[in-house]
Amino acid sequence: MTSNLLDYDLEGLAAFCEGLGEKRFRATQLFRWIHQKGATGFDQMTDLAKSLREKLPASAHIQSLKVVSRHDSADGTIKWLFDVGAGDVIETVFIPESDRGTLCISSQAGCAVGCRFCSTGHQGFSRNLTTAEIIGQLWFAEHFLRTHLGRDERVVSNVVMMGMGEPLQNYSQLLPALRVMLDDHAYGLSRRRVTVSTSGVVPMMDRLAQDCPVALAVSLHAPDDELRSNLVPLNRKYPIDDLLQACSRYQLAAPRDFITFEYCMLDGVNDQPEHAHQLVALMRKHSNEGLSCKFNLIPFNPFPASGLKRSGMPQVMAFAKILMDAGMVTTVRKTRGDDIDAACGQLAGDVQDRTGVQKRIASQRQGMLKGIKVVSKEVGV
Ligand code: SF4
Structure with a gap:
């Protein structure tokens, strides 16, 4: 079996080249061909020695992902479904804006965290994606x-790691993919332009701070442990105080950055003025530890199995005002790609519902809005 070169960061590719008896600098040449030029065949790599080009096919290949379908929204958002085998389908979304192009990437097929408001969480967990499958989404979309x-x-x-899955529960495969995103010989994205979104896997937040302190977004969704444990079950293991202390430690590795807190607005559940005041008190308490933050308030896309409803806009704006009056940078997000069910888990759930019952659910508008994956525009705040 040959190695898929999309599985390697530059260091890994250098070791691979050395294993073939080649100089390490060959890895840089290969890396540029693969990631910057989108090459899939070694015969395209004209500055590689002919002997190496002839040797590589016996031990290596470059294999991206198999497209199941592409969905183009009227607002320019593009969503792909990729087949990752054994009936598993993952989603990748491109969100164009005037000043940027954001790609939302999946890290797992399904998700084990099981957040109440998330369609992916309701589908269950299938498996971790490989590094090649994670970076393959960027490779495919870019080219x-x-x-x-x-x-x-x-x-x-x-790039935002806000697609299907909890990225920090797939750390060993995530880390090389992040390094490829940042590498100047590959995509050359700055640390602040790559965001990992987590539901709060505290030990791995500490690892990420040391290994590759990219921008961090935390799915908070509640100001107290009782409510958060109900919405984000992982909170029972890593409660809010532990989570926010980990955020403060993260900022030691990225001192001029801020942590983005994602807050999905759920009607009558977490959207009351007292919740906003509790959040202000919570953030003030942790600001003494050096935590600086901003809030994204996200509209919820209802789906029947959740039993939850989207907050009305007056409620959202009142909530935002309390945060802003307390000096917190707050953004109210708006959906993107509504006409193509671009919210997390919607289309993959259409292909396979991992609760075991095959059923068509896209028509039921399943899914959630997860962070800035399907949102981008500020509306009136
Ligand atoms: S919100 Fe994220 S962590 Fe929670 S179930 Fe969905 S994909 Fe998993």
């Missing part, structure tokens, strides 16, 4: 979009 949009220069300017 597809350059051709599709007729552009020579980079199209994806930001």
